[in-house]
Amino acid sequence: MYTLLVMRHAKSDWTTGDADHGRPLNGRGRRQGLAAAEHLVEYSPIDRVLCSTSRRTRQTWQRVADGGVAAGEVTFHEEIYESTPADVAPLLQALPDGARTVLLVGHFPCVTQLVLELALHDDHPTWTPVLSKFVTSGIATLEFRTPWAELARHSGRLVDFVAPGRP
Secondary structure (H helix, E strand, C coil): CEEEEEEECCCECCCCCCCHHHCCECHHHHHHHHHHHHHHHHHCCEEEEEEECCHHHHHHHHHHHHCCCCEEEEEEEHHHCCCCHHHHHHHHHCCCCCCCEEEEEECCCHHHHHHHHHECHHHHHHHHHHHCCCCCCCEEEEEECCCHHHCCCCCEEEEEEECCCCC
């Protein structure tokens, strides 16, 4: 079994005047990152983390790590920033079979599109309304029976969605 955790970055600060790629987390986002760690610690150690290069995604991962989540290897990918599922799929398909649990930290709307692309079609009626509002720090959990190299449309099962740090 392979597990893909797809996480949207925590809440960013729009008041800094920074360009989109350089926007940091705000106070709520920093709290959300720690709250996400409380959920993700059950998967720790995570074999691989694939993270966008944006400041807010890097800071989100750092807050998750500060919250006690360990990872075997963490890499940062421009392909995850302003991306589509077609941009991200090659990163996932290139993962080694030994990476059983992977966390992808990315952006809306790609996180929603990716999950809907990979999840079994039968999962969509239940999850589409939730995923269409894939909130900051939201985490979707997908499980696959096939190795990463064989990842394809509707090849996984969406088993969970949580929104850490939200009432």
